[in-house]
Amino acid sequence: MVRDIIYGHEVLRKLGHVLVGVTSLSAGFVVHKLFGMEAVSALLFIAVLFSFFADYLRLELNVRWRELRFLERQREMHTLHATTFTLLGALLALEFFDPVIAVTSISMFFFGDAAAAIVGRTVQGPKLFGNKTWSGSSAMLLVSAACAFLLLDSLLLIIAMALTATLVELIVEKIDDSFAIIVFAGFVGQVVSLL
Numbered sequence: 001m002v003r004d005i006i007y008g009h010e011v012l013r014k015l016g017h018v019l020v021g022v023t024s025l026s027a028g029f030v031v032h033k034l035f036g037m038e039a040v041s042a043l044l045f046i047a048v049l050f051s052f053f054a055d056y057l058r059l060e061l062n063v064r065w066r067e068l069r070f071l072e073r074q075r076e077m078h079t080l081h082a083t084t085f086t087l088l089g090a091l092l093a094l095e096f097f098d099p100v101i102a103v104t105s106i107s108m109f110f111f112g113d114a115a116a117a118i119v120g121r122t123v124q125g126p127k128l129f130g131n132k133t134w135s136g137s138s139a140m141l142l143v144s145a146a147c148a149f150l151l152l153d154s155l156l157l158i159i160a161m162a163l164t165a166t167l168v169e170l171i172v173e174k175i176d177d178s179f180a181i182i183v184f185a186g187f188v189g190q191v192v193s194l195l
Helices: 003-035 037-060 066-071 082-096 097-121 134-151 156-173 177-194
Strands: 127-129
Touching: 003 097, 003 134, 037 082, 037 156, 066 097, 082 097, 082 177, 097 156, 097 177, 127 134, 134 156, 156 177
Parallel strands: none
Antiparallel strands: none
16 A cells, blocks of 8 residues: 555656656747747756755745645655756756757656656566666666657767666666756767767
């Protein structure tokens, strides 16, 4: 029973993850087309500030919204929320990487990480590293490669970024993977594209 509740909670979180990913990437594309990349970066910076403020209210003043509590993991109760880390990672990626590489790494996080969690918890199977399963990591790799395939035209770049995103999702346990996947997959993509 408890396992079913935890599983249902995680699936709900990850479906929200995908919805936020689709909405954010679509909105970013529209803003970019209408106003340029500077406007996207400015809006992202404002979103980071709002997220920090929400974390301040939650952590320092103990202001919590019951309706949004289901979005929090236990480990986020006393630290910055994953949303803040995601926004920071996206902002850094858009500032320092080629825009297509940045969007690819952000897409890998939103969709690949959700696939890894849902498939890993549904299929289970043998563990690969820590509590991560072969099935979850395979889903991460396949979805990350699909995201890259839709956005990039270099097979080497697709493979390098998908493998990096998968490796980071696999080995990162205590550091927030939303930040790490975006930044490391983007960094590797940028290096490979320059070479």
